[in-house]
Amino acid sequence: MSFLAAENMTGGYGAADILHDCTLRVEKGQIAVIVGPNGAGKSTAMKAVFGMLKLRGGHVRLDGEDITQLSPQDRVAKGMGFVPQVNNVFPSMSVEENLEMGAFIRKDDFKATMEQVYDLFPILRDKRRQAAGELSGGQRQQVAVGRALMTQPKLLMLDEPTAGVSPIVMDELFDRIIEVARTGISILMVEQNARQALEIADQGYVLVQGANRYTDTGKALMADPEVRRTFLGG
Amino acid sequence: MDFLNAIVALLNFVIIPAAAYGAQLALGALGATLVYGVLRFSNFALGDTMAFGTAITILGTWWLQSHGVSFGILPTALLALPFGIAVTAALALATDRVVYRYYRQVRAKPVIVVIASMGVMFVMSGITRFVIGVEEIRFVDGTKFVIEANSFKQATGLAEGLALRSTQLLTMVTAALVVAALFWFLNSTRTGKSMRAYSDNEDLALLSGINPERVVAITWIIASALAVIAGTLYGLDKAYKAFNYFSLLLPIFAAAVVGGLGNPLGAIAGGFLVAFSEVGVTYAWKKVAGYVMPEGLAPDGLLQILSTDYKFSVSFAILILVLLFKPTGIFKGKAV
Numbered sequence: 001m002s003f004l005a006a007e008n009m010t011g012g013y014g015a016a017d018i019l020h021d022c023t024l025r026v027e028k029g030q031i032a033v034i035v036g037p038n039g040a041g042k043s044t045a046m047k048a049v050f051g052m053l054k055l056r057g058g059h060v061r062l063d064g065e066d067i068t069q070l071s072p073q074d075r076v077a078k079g080m081g082f083v084p085q086v087n088n089v090f091p092s093m094s095v096e097e098n099l100e101m102g103a104f105i106r107k108d109d110f111k112a113t114m115e116q117v118y119d120l121f122p123i124l125r126d127k128r129r130q131a132a133g134e135l136s137g138g139q140r141q142q143v144a145v146g147r148a149l150m151t152q153p154k155l156l157m158l159d160e161p162t163a164g165v166s167p168i169v170m171d172e173l174f175d176r177i178i179e180v181a182r183t184g185i186s187i188l189m190v191e192q193n194a195r196q197a198l199e200i201a202d203q204g205y206v207l208v209q210g211a212n213r214y215t216d217t218g219k220a221l222m223a224d225p226e227v228r229r230t231f232l233g234g
Numbered sequence: 235m236d237f238l239n240a241i242v243a244l245l246n247f248v249i250i251p252a253a254a255y256g257a258q259l260a261l262g263a264l265g266a267t268l269v270y271g272v273l274r275f276s277n278f279a280l281g282d283t284m285a286f287g288t289a290i291t292i293l294g295t296w297w298l299q300s301h302g303v304s305f306g307i308l309p310t311a312l313l314a315l316p317f318g319i320a321v322t323a324a325l326a327l328a329t330d331r332v333v334y335r336y337y338r339q340v341r342a343k344p345v346i347v348v349i350a351s352m353g354v355m356f357v358m359s360g361i362t363r364f365v366i367g368v369e370e371i372r373f374v375d376g377t378k379f380v381i382e383a384n385s386f387k388q389a390t391g392l393a394e395g396l397a398l399r400s401t402q403l404l405t406m407v408t409a410a411l412v413v414a415a416l417f418w419f420l421n422s423t424r425t426g427k428s429m430r431a432y433s434d435n436e437d438l439a440l441l442s443g444i445n446p447e448r449v450v451a452i453t454w455i456i457a458s459a460l461a462v463i464a465g466t467l468y469g470l471d472k473a474y475k476a477f478n479y480f481s482l483l484l485p486i487f488a489a490a491v492v493g494g495l496g497n498p499l500g501a502i503a504g505g506f507l508v509a510f511s512e513v514g515v516t517y518a519w520k521k522v523a524g525y526v527m528p529e530g531l532a533p534d535g536l537l538q539i540l541s542t543d544y545k546f547s548v549s550f551a552i553l554i555l556v557l558l559f560k561p562t563g564i565f566k567g568k569a570v
Contacts, residue, residue, distance in 0.1 A: 073443055082441060090434040093427070101431045104424075105443035147442070 003028045003063055003186050004155050006049045010057035017056065018044045019210045026155065026186045026203065031177065033201035033218065035194040035231065041210035042190040043085065043159055049188065050082050050157060051075050062155065077105060081153030085160045085190075088144035091133025095124050098132050098143050102150030110150060117146040120176060138169035142176070149180070156180060158189040162196075174200050195232055198222050206231055240525035242394040246383075247521075252513035253506070254402040254471055257409035260505025261464035262482060263489035264416065264498055265457040267567070271433035271496035272453040273334065275347035280461060280486065282358040283322060285479035287462030288469045289366040291318030292373045299375075307377040308404065309470055318466065323458040329354055330454055338450070355480075362476050371474040374401060394525075401470045412463055413502060416456070420498065425452060433496060481546060485512065488549035492556050494567025503564060512548045515539045 002025035012018035018041045026032040034042045047053045049060055051072045059068040067075055072082070090098050099117060103110040118125040121142040127135060132143045141161055148156060161177070162170040170193060178200055181187050191197035198204050201218030206227060214227055221227050262284065269277045277283075294314030304310050333354055337347045380403050383395030420426040432439040432449045440446065465479060472478075489508045493500020519537035527533070540547065556563060 072441060076441065076443060084438070084441075087435055088438060090431045090438065092434050093430055097427055097431075100424075100427060101439070101442050101444070104428060104431075147438075 001061075001064055002026060004049070004188065005061040006045075006058070007061075008058035009045065009048050009055055009060070011048060011053055011055040012044070013053065017210070019048055019053075019055075021058070021212075022048075022207065022210060023058075023212055023215075024049060024188065024205055026188050028186055029181055029184045030202035031181050031187045031189065031200055031218075032203040032205065033197045034188070034190045034205045034207060035197060036205075036207035036213070037231065039209075040207040042207055044210070045207060046157055046159055046188065046190050050080060076151055076153075079151075079154035081148035081151055081156045083141075083144045083148045083156070083158045083161060085163055089132040089140055089147065092131055094129050095132055095135070095143055095146075096128040098147050099124075099150050102147035105151060113150055113152055117149055120149075120179060121146055138165045138173065141165060141173060145173075145176070145180075149185075153185060155186045155188065158187065160190050160192055162191065162193055170196065195222070198232075236525045239392055239394045240522050242392055242396050243522050243525065246394065246396050248510075248513055248517050250398060250402055252510045254405045255513065256506035256509030257405050258464050258468045258471065258505075259482075259485055259489045259509050260502040261409055261412060261460050261467070262486040263493065263501035263505045264413070265460035265464070266486055266490040267493070267496055267498060267501040268429075268453055268460070269457050270490070272429060272449060273338075273347075275344045275351065276487065276495075277457075278348060278351045278483065279329075279355040279358055280457075281480045281483035282355050282362060282476075283326065283458060284461045284465030284468075284482065285476045286325065286358050286362045286365075287318045287322035287458065288465035288474055288479070289362050289476070290321045291315055291462060291466045292366060292371060292469070292474060294318060295373050305376060307400070309374050309376045309401070311373055311466055311470060312404075315463065315466055319459045319462045322462050323455045325358075326454040326458045327451060330450065338446075359476065359480060366474075366476070368476055371469075373474060374470045376400065399471070401467070405467045405471055408463065408467060412460070416460075416498065419456075429453060484546050484553070485509075485549040488553040488556075491553055491567075492563055494563030494565040497563065497565045497567040500563050500565030500567055508549055508552060511552060512545050515548050516542045516545045 004026040006024045009019050009022045010017055022045050024032065024034065024045060034045060036042050044053060048055055051070055055068065059066055061067065062078055062080065067078055070078065090101060093101070099114050103113065123139055124142055124146060127139065132140060135143065145158070145161065162173055165173065174196060177187060177189070189197065198218040198221055204216060204218045204221040205212060206214040206221065214221060214224065216224070262280065266277060266280050291311055291314045294317040295311045298310050298313055303313065305313050333350055334347065337350060377400050379397060380400050381396055381398040383397040386396045420430055428439070428444045429449050429452060431442065432444055432446065468482070485508050489504035490501050491504070492507055493502070493504030516538065520533060520535065523537055524532040
């Protein structure tokens with residue numbers, strides 16, 4: 001049984017379905033990456049897992065528990081962390097306050113978690129008094145990931161974490177994401193930079209028009225000539 | 235010696251009145267800016283919320299006075315203030331429940347909520363007039379002056395007198411305390427931070443588990459408290475008349491917009507900027523000029539740019555200039 005099992009998801013925002021029988025699974029402490037062309041429903045699939053989309057079919061299980069009917073807020077309490085693609089920080093608040101707000105639902109002392117986030121992203125420790133809106137794109141993404149980590153999630157979902165950051169920062173972010181996974185947190189990630197993402201992926205999902213097209217380990221997908229030709233540009 | 239007289243005249247007629255007025259506007263603008271930041275609309279009912287809250291405070295003051303209670307050298311109204319705040323906050327929360335909550339649920343555009351707030355404004359001004367009437371009411375008691383013009387003249391030997399009314403000093407001290415408390419609340423408490431977070435990024439606040447209804451309720455309570463304090467200080471300083479509070483809406487919004495809507499620091503700066511502009515433009519500078527200018531060059535005219543009857547046009551001009559050239563205000567608020 002996978003740690004996250006989102007199976008046979010069918011649904012959309014309005015009358016028309018975007019997802020068709022889409023299945024995503026993530027094992028404990030592993031990295032799963034969703035890639036695919038524009039408009040393939042990658043972000044929609046992730047939103048469906050997080051409960052931001054009403055499903056007409058299929059179910060979502062986290063650690064064996066069916067959470068299909070829960071709201072996103074309740075899923076956060078169950079151990080999901082979500083980093084939206086845009087508007088993922090509180091711009092006028094300091095880095096430290098952003099992290100505090102991430103821990104809002106926690107009633108216990110979260111100082112230790114904050115230290116862990118600072119150890120993971122040392123630059124944030126230096127900038128903790130600075131407003132998050134004044135940081136560079138890469139640093140802001142680190143704040144966003146750090147905020148989501150504050151609830152100590154068991155599954156971290158990232159919607160295009162490297163969108164709009166430079167290649168060097170992108171490599172750095174991927175390294176950090178691997179580090180997060182090593183602490184036992186499962187990761188589900190949508191990525192536009194398919195090659196680099198599949199390189200670090202334990203499991204890769206290629207979606208086309210809201211349905212699974214190819215599903216395999218990251219390495220196998222990278223090696224598949226068909227996938228290379230159609231989705232990775234040769 | 236003449237230069238000293240000029241400074242005293244300036245203090246007496248411009249700086250002290252404008253500072254007191256600015257403090258009142260700043261408190262009102264803080265209320266406007268908080269509601270804008272959290273609920274995302276300009277609350278046109280703010281002026282009449284001030285009028286209502288002050289009316290309740292006055293009723294409380296009369297009740298206290300009829301029982302022989304007084305606050306020594308300070309106005310009795312200060313004792314009745316918590317009562318006024320409580321009743322006004324209850325009214326604001328009830329209004330939210332009946333009117334605004336619906337528009338939040340259907341995610342109505344801000345302009346629709348603004349129009350709804352105008353409806354609330356008419357209802358509130360009607361209630362206020364039923365409760366206390368339309369006449370001018372003076373409810374200040376306690377010591378009248380901190381510094382009296384005549385004794386100042388005698389003590390210093392200057393030709394110009396300096397008067398500092400106790401209500402003016404009280405206004406500035408109260409405003410400073412309230413602002414300090416508000417900033418402490420917003421920056422240091424969990425609830426205050428969750429308010430700022432909600433104002434910054436509503437969706438992310440929801441994801442973080444912040445309860446929007448709680449944030450909204452606290453915002454109404456704080457905004458009501460600010461409105462009642464501002465209204466009562468204004469009424470003590472000048473006089474209470476329901477219609478005057480409606481007219482305050484313009485300078486208050488000018489102050490909030492100049493400072494940057496949604497930015498508390500901006501609201502305070504904006505309050506003083508509008509107050510000083512208004513007083514500076516409508517003051518007859520003849521007296522000050524007469525002291526400073528060399529003899530024979532003293533002007534014959536009043537040196538008054540605008541008659542005080544037109545004082546609200548100053549706020550209006552400021553509002554238009556800011557919206558044309560710097561819509562986000564001095565302190566980078568949200569674009570209007």
